Amino acid sequence: MSSSESSVQDPAIEAIASAAAEPETETATEPQSDSMAEYYALQRQLLQITLICTVVIFGAVWWAYSLNTAASYLLGAMGGLLYLRMLGKAVERIGERRRQFGKSRLALFVVLIVVAARWHYLELMPVFLGFLTYKAALIWYTLRTVFPAAENS
Template sequence: MLERSSLIELEQLQLEGFTKVNTINTDRAAKSDRIIHEDVQPTPKIDAESESVSNEITDTDSSMVEFYQLVQELLLITLGLIGISFGCVWFFYSANIALNYLIGACAGLLYLRMLVKDVERLGSEKKQLSKARFALLIGLSVLASRLEQLEILPIFLGFLTYKITIMLYVIRTSLPSFLR
């Protein structure tokens, strides 16, 4: 009997404890609900440092947008020059030389893309440009010298097609300043 009465007392104590915990939790919830629903208006605090940081972020964003527009323009012009040059080489020379030119031009386009990725990472991740891009030109030259079907000069001239694009861009952007 003692065991049964002690079990009943224990259950009553647990129920009382549960009820007390529930009451405490309800009170806390009501207080937090009042705090949430009060009209508290935060005062905006903008100091000169945070404003300059936001200006730097905006300047960086606009610079990156300009960079991506320049990259897209250079890649499209390079693709156009490759197409025109490939057609001209095929018309005036043979299909083999035109394909050699195309191999070099595709390698030049890949080189330009690698250069863009390298410049893109320059400010945030790296402090200087990597030299791994040059392995592409060296590997292409070695491949052209080893295989009889490939000719070095058309491949090299095709590779330099992206340089023509850059020269055209520089001339186009600097020409208005010369006319002033």
């Protein structure tokens, strides 16, 4: 076949080929974009709940203890927020080939604890508990998922 014969194709064949290709692209991208939109909404919701918990607990710690203890808690909570964001980005990239499996997230936690241990202004336990504040948002989401009727009533 010459190049002029291969470039001229039957319009019916082209229509069938394009019709066959269109549903595949729509069905392949539509569920993925819907699921990613749902994932981004969940990620944003978890970050917001963690931030709200951080503000409330920071105020309570400052009122009950001291500004030093509250600042230690706040440093840990900000580290926890950053950790949750990094975790969300890692989940978003699942399936890509990577050589680092969470090394940066582990490094964040280690640096946070080392800074708290070395700097005499900070207290280690409030930093650690502050770091775990993001878990409250995860527990809230889990309970909301397991017991959906309680939220609707």
